[in-house]
Amino acid sequence: MKAKHALFLLAIGFVLEFLGSWIRIMHWAKSDYWTIAGILLKIAGVVLLAYKIVTYPGWKNFWNR
Numbered sequence: 322m323k324a325k326h327a328l329f330l331l332a333i334g335f336v337l338e339f340l341g342s343w344i345r346i347m348h349w350a351k352s353d354y355w356t357i358a359g360i361l362l363k364i365a366g367v368v369l370l371a372y373k374i375v376t377y378p379g380w381k382n383f384w385n386r
Contacts, residue, residue: 324373331366334359 338359345352374380 322369322373324370327366327369327373329366330362330369334362334364334366337362 336359337355341352341355341357341359344355
């Protein structure tokens with residue numbers, strides 16, 4: 322998996338959570354589903370991005386600079 326896929330999941334998560342919040346403000350039905358889907362996608366994106374960073378070969382040298 323590439324880092325751009327994790328960033329894509331993160332971006333879609335932000336969009337879905339924004340839509341869920343907007344739907345909640347408008348008092349429409351099923352806003353919980355949009356918000357939960359957005360939060361789950363953001364969590365998946367952060368976890369995958371963290372995994373990608375940790376498994377990168379040169380990440381230890383970055384912290385020693």
